[in-house]
Amino acid sequence: MILEINKDNIKELANSFISTEYVEKELSNNPFGVFLILKENEEIIGYLYYSDIYERAEINQFEINYIHRNCGKGSILLSYFLKKVDKDVTLEVREDNKEAIHLYEKNGFIKRAIRSNYYGHKDGILMERKK
Ligand SMILES: CC(C)(COP(=O)(O)OP(=O)(O)OC[C@H]1O[C@@H](n2cnc3c(N)ncnc32)[C@H](O)[C@@H]1OP(=O)(O)O)[C@@H](O)C(=O)NCCC(=O)NCCS
CATH class of the missing domain: 3.40.630.30 (Gcn5-related N-acetyltransferase (GNAT))
Structure with a gap:
């Protein structure tokens, strides 16, 4: 539920x-x-x-x-x-979060931009899924 x-x-x-x-x-x-x-x-x-x-x-x-x-x-x-929600969706994920990135890509998200060193020495990745 x-x-x-x-x-x-x-x-x-x-x-x-x-x-x-x-x-x-x-x-x-x-x-x-x-x-x-x-x-x-x-x-x-x-x-x-x-x-x-x-x-x-x-x-x-x-x-x-x-x-x-x-x-x-x-x-x-x-x-x-x-x-x-049935609309465009954005998110930000740490570059080494392989499970999450896999799941997002599997559901139609694509990598759009990088936030350099957003997590200390790790980058943040901005992802987007168009409706
Ligand atoms: C991200 C998260 C919510 C996924 O939840 P989950 O219930 O484990 O997700 P699922 O079981 O539906 O799917 C996980 C997928 O990752 C895959 N996976 C697991 N480890 C992996 C790895 N090291 N590299 C790539 N893919 C991996 C699994 O095979 C599965 O894909 P599949 O269905 O194609 O086989 C969970 O890992 C979590 O709570 N992480 C901590 C919080 C977090 O990082 N949230 C995301 C913030 S952006």
């Missing part, structure tokens, strides 16, 4: 790997922010936090709890999100 988290159902995050304080802060500071969570058998598997900014969406954070990685859960959540 994938659901959107807001002020009314934020208690869903209790006892999960996602910090309620972090989500609360982002939702109150970012008027464009949306949190989607993937939940299975009462366990929160992962989340995707994005900003829905007029004609495009930007992925801010995307994480699957480490014990559930490489089982296709990230793909499920990413596909759901892409279908839901």
Whole structure:
């Protein structure tokens, strides 16, 4: 099950790997922010936090709890999100994050630009997926 988290159902995050304080802060500071969570058998598997900014969406954070990685859960959540927003999507990822880059490319994202040394000695890569 994938659901959107807001002020009314934020208690869903209790006892999960996602910090309620972090989500609360982002939702109150970012008027464009949306949190989607993937939940299975009462366990929160992962989340995707994005900003829905007029004609495009930007992925801010995307994480699957480490014990559930490489089982296709990230793909499920990413596909759901892409279908839901149905618009151009941008994101930024660290150059050595091979799993994430693989997943993004598999879902139609392409590398658009480099942010040199954005992460200390590692570059950030700006990726985009056209609708
Ligand atoms: C990125 C992330 C969300 C992916 O979630 P996931 O549930 O593991 O994703 P999936 O299992 O659906 O897909 C992972 C893919 O990466 C591939 N992969 C795994 N290790 C890899 C590596 N070293 N190099 C390239 N591809 C790799 C897997 O084979 C799989 O691809 P496939 O479906 O074609 O076989 C997860 O790794 C994560 O939470 N990472 C930490 C947070 C993060 O970096 N988020 C992205 C920020 S931009």
